[in-house]
Amino acid sequence: MTDQARDRGKRARKRKGLLRLRQDIPDGVFSAAGIAIPVVLFLLWWAVTALELVRPLFLPSPWSVLEEGWRQLTEGILFADASVSIYRILIGWLAATVVAVPIGILMGNYKLIEGLLEPLISTVRYMPVVALIPLSILWAGIGDGQKILILFLGTFFQQALMIMDNVKNIDLNLIRAGQTLGFTNNEILRRIILPAALPGIWDTFRITIGWTWTYLVVAELVAANAGLGRRIMDAQRYLSTDTILFGTLFIGLLGLLTDYLFKRGGRSLFKWSSQTR
Amino acid sequence: MSSLSAHVARDAKISIVGVGKNFNVSGRDLVAIEKIDLDIGKNEFVSIVGTSGCGKSTLLNMVGGLDEPTFGDILIDGRPVNGPGRDRGFVFQTYSLFEWMTVEGNIRFALEKSAFSKAEKTELVAHFVHAVGLSGFEKAFPKQLSGGMRQRVAIARALVYKPSILLMDEPFGALDAQTRGMMQELLLQIWDDHKVTVLFVTHDVDEAIFLADRVVVLASRPGRIKKVMPIELERPRSFEVLTDPKFAVYKREILADIREETLKLMAMEHS
Numbered sequence: 001m002t003d004q005a006r007d008r009g010k011r012a013r014k015r016k017g018l019l020r021l022r023q024d025i026p027d028g029v030f031s032a033a034g035i036a037i038p039v040v041l042f043l044l045w046w047a048v049t050a051l052e053l054v055r056p057l058f059l060p061s062p063w064s065v066l067e068e069g070w071r072q073l074t075e076g077i078l079f080a081d082a083s084v085s086i087y088r089i090l091i092g093w094l095a096a097t098v099v100a101v102p103i104g105i106l107m108g109n110y111k112l113i114e115g116l117l118e119p120l121i122s123t124v125r126y127m128p129v130v131a132l133i134p135l136s137i138l139w140a141g142i143g144d145g146q147k148i149l150i151l152f153l154g155t156f157f158q159q160a161l162m163i164m165d166n167v168k169n170i171d172l173n174l175i176r177a178g179q180t181l182g183f184t185n186n187e188i189l190r191r192i193i194l195p196a197a198l199p200g201i202w203d204t205f206r207i208t209i210g211w212t213w214t215y216l217v218v219a220e221l222v223a224a225n226a227g228l229g230r231r232i233m234d235a236q237r238y239l240s241t242d243t244i245l246f247g248t249l250f251i252g253l254l255g256l257l258t259d260y261l262f263k264r265g266g267r268s269l270f271k272w273s274s275q276t277r
Numbered sequence: 278m279s280s281l282s283a284h285v286a287r288d289a290k291i292s293i294v295g296v297g298k299n300f301n302v303s304g305r306d307l308v309a310i311e312k313i314d315l316d317i318g319k320n321e322f323v324s325i326v327g328t329s330g331c332g333k334s335t336l337l338n339m340v341g342g343l344d345e346p347t348f349g350d351i352l353i354d355g356r357p358v359n360g361p362g363r364d365r366g367f368v369f370q371t372y373s374l375f376e377w378m379t380v381e382g383n384i385r386f387a388l389e390k391s392a393f394s395k396a397e398k399t400e401l402v403a404h405f406v407h408a409v410g411l412s413g414f415e416k417a418f419p420k421q422l423s424g425g426m427r428q429r430v431a432i433a434r435a436l437v438y439k440p441s442i443l444l445m446d447e448p449f450g451a452l453d454a455q456t457r458g459m460m461q462e463l464l465l466q467i468w469d470d471h472k473v474t475v476l477f478v479t480h481d482v483d484e485a486i487f488l489a490d491r492v493v494v495l496a497s498r499p500g501r502i503k504k505v506m507p508i509e510l511e512r513p514r515s516f517e518v519l520t521d522p523k524f525a526v527y528k529r530e531i532l533a534d535i536r537e538e539t540l541k542l543m544a545m546e547h548s
Contacts, residue, residue, distance in 0.1 A: 173373035176343050179361040181438070182390040195377045272377050274420040 060242040068242040069250070077231070082254070085216055085228040088144065092151025092219070093212040097205065100156050104163025105197075109189065114164065125157035130218050142223035154215035159208045166200035167193060199266065199273040206262035213255040228254075289316035289352075290474045291340060291442065296349035298335055298500075309335050311499035312349070319441075322468060322475045324485035325493045326531065328538050332500030333478045334446055340476060341367050341444045353442065363390060366435030366473075370447040372427040374419040380406065380430050381415040387434045405433040408467055425456040432464070436471060443468075445477045449484065458516060461487055465514060482535065486510075486527050487518060494534045497542055503534055 018025050042062065048054060049061035056064065072078035107114040129150060136153070140146040174196055178188040220229030228251055235243035298310040310332040317323050325333045338344035340351055342361040351358040353365075361367075375383050384405055388398045406415055409429035419427055428448055435443060449457040461484060468475055479485050485492045489508050496503040508527060510518050518524055 171371055171373055173369040173371050174375070176341075176361075177367065177369070177373050177434075179343065180341060180363075180365060180367040180435075181387050182361075182363045192375065195375070198377075270377075272418040272420055274376060 057239060057241060060245060064242045065246045065249070068240075068246045072231075072246070078250075081226055081228045081231050082250075084226045085220070085251075086254070088147045088151060088219060088227065089209070089212050089216060091144075092148045092215075093155055093209050095148060096152045096155035096159055096208070096212070100159040100163055101201070104160045104201075105167050105189075105194070107160065107164040108167025108197075109193065118161075118164075121157050121160055125161065129154045129215060130221075133218070133222055137222060146222070147219040147224065147227075150219040151212050151215050154218070155208050155212045158211065159204060162204040162208070163197075163201055166204055167197045169200060170196040199270040199275055202262070202266045202270065206259060206266065209258055209262065210255055213251060213258065216251060288319070288355075290319040290321070290354065291315075291317040291476070292350075292352040292355075293317075293336070293340070294350045294352065296336070296339065296346045296351060298332065298339065298344070299347045308499035310346075311501045313500070313502055315493065315502065315505070317474060317476065320472050320474055322477065322488055322490045323493060324477045324479060324489035324491075325495060326479060326482055326485045326535065327495030327500070327503075328497045328535060328542055329480070330500075330542075331495040331497035331538070333495055336495075336500070337444050337446050337476060337478050340442075341365055343367075363438055364440050365442040365444055366438070366440040368428070368431050368435050368443070368445045368448045370450045372419070372424070372431050372451075374427055374430055374434070376419050379416050379418055380411055380422070383419070383430050384433050384437050387437050391438045401437050405437045408470065409433045410463065423456075424452050425460055428452065428460060429463070432467065436467070436473070440473065442474045442476070445475065447479055448477075450479070450481075457481075457484070462515060464488065465512075469513065482528055482531050483519065486524060486531070487514060492527070492531060494531055496538050498545060503538065504531075506531065 017023075018029065045059070046062050049056070049059060060068075069078070072081075103113075103117065107117055132153060133150065136146050136149045140149045170193060174192055175188055178192045183191070216227070217229035217232060220227040221233060224230040228247055232244050232247040235241075235247065293313055293315040296310065296313045297308070300307045300309050313336065325336065327333050335344060339346050340353075340358065342358050342365070375386060378386060381402055384402045385398065388401060391398070393401065406412055409432055411426060411429055411433070414422065414426065419430065422430070431448070449460050452460060464475075465488060475488075477485070477488060486508055492506045492508060493502060494504040494506065495501065506527060510521060510523060
């Protein structure tokens with residue numbers, strides 16, 4: 001067999017190796033794959049604008065978007081917007097979480113409470129939050145409270161149901177083991193059910209704070225004078241597509257960062273967990 | 278001396294008296310267990326076998342106080358069972374360890390409601406870690422252990438607070454054949470050293486015979502006792518017992534019983 005043939009064989013094996021069902025691939029390849037698509041999209045974007053195939057109004061060039069970002073950064077707008085928005089996200093999400101955790105845990109453990117709340121929550125979670133903006137203004141005014149209320153409404157209902165499922169998903173025999181060891185219901189709840197469900201609940205945190213981010217623009221739709229979402233809505237009025245694109249990408253970037261932090265946090269908090277994450 | 282005569286001579290440790298269990302399945306009462314009467318002697322080892330759905334796990338749960346009989350009584354030392362209690366230890370097929378605690382932590386957790394002093398507890402934990410052959414793994418988390426090792430932790434956790442009864446629900450069902458064999462010998466060793474009454478549910482006939490003083494064969498739909506077979510094999514037993522001619526006789530009879538039940542079940546499902 002010639003070297004050439006052997007090389008060909010090796011390459012063929014390698015190619016096949018990357019596309020086998022549920023098989024691991026080298027970490028480097030995996031990470032590179034994640035970057036490949038954004039890079040291709042970026043190049044495509046750059047090519048389309050550089051060749052002037054579309055008018056800048058419809059699709060501004062990558063450079064003008066970056067320029068816009070630089071302007072916002074140097075003028076201090078970006079920092080001001082981001083801190084206001086992050087504050088709203090954090091408070092809105094925390095408010096939802098503080099209520100959803102106990103309610104979800106109770107629903108997961110007591111059939112009666114599940115029966116009482118599940119139909120209501122399941123209905124409300126399909127209601128469009130945007131439609132509630134007028135009511136939210138009546139109830140909470142036009143200050144930060146209204147923005148936080150919108151973020152709360154967008155997060156809470158899904159979160160409560162997911163936490164209920166996290167609690168239900170633990171091995172029933174853990175509870176039985178606790179009972180045979182002589183622990184009271186209250187002790188079993190605090191010392192067995194809660195820690196057993198915690199890795200799952202943490203995952204719910206990670207997913208739901210992502211949803212809170214997606215509600216940011218909706219929350220800052222009305223009567224906001226700062227915020228990343230507000231900036232995008234303002235830009236709409238002047239058709240500043242570069243501002244719109246930059247703002248959207250920046251929110252995505254902050255979302256990605258939040259996700260990463262939760263993933264890292266979860267991995268170091270729950271080293272003992274057998275669920276791979 | 279056969280261990281059987283020694284056990285039967287004493288009073289019953291566990292008395293199952295006319296116990297039946299109905300389950301309500303979508304508004305219809307389903308008879309899971311019709312009527313079971315069974316006495317289990319102090320320090321006796323009883324295996325329960327039967328086809329799936331014969332109610333063997335349900336029976337075990339009722340003795341454990343995790344489930345209530347619809348009628349009849351379960352007595353332990355002559356007193357009726359009222360919920361789970363620390364006179365009984367439970368080992369589940371799913372290991373069901375507390376993943377966020379170390380091996381030591383899992384075993385120590387079981388001692389929390391015991392009146393032992395701190396020093397005694399430390400000693401008990403160390404003793405049982407050693408007894409189940411996990412010395413050196415005290416600080417390991419369950420995730421880091423193999424299935425067999427996890428089940429050893431579960432056994433230690435169920436025995437460390439000195440219950441007089443050990444209830445085991447297919448504890449080795451998820452293990453590979455080699456590990457299972459080792460665990461069975463380990464269990465007999467522990468049973469011999471610590472003197473407890475064991476009620477052991479399994480669907481592995483070899484396992485049932487190898488371990489037990491008596492094998493209870495359950496019939497299904499509804500669950501009831503088909504046969505109680507005393508196993509008169511010398512103790513201590515090791516794997517060599519498996520090729521004993523007497524073992525083969527027991528096995529043939531029990532397999533025939535189970536096969537008969539399975540055929541009945543299949544006929545019921547087809548009609």
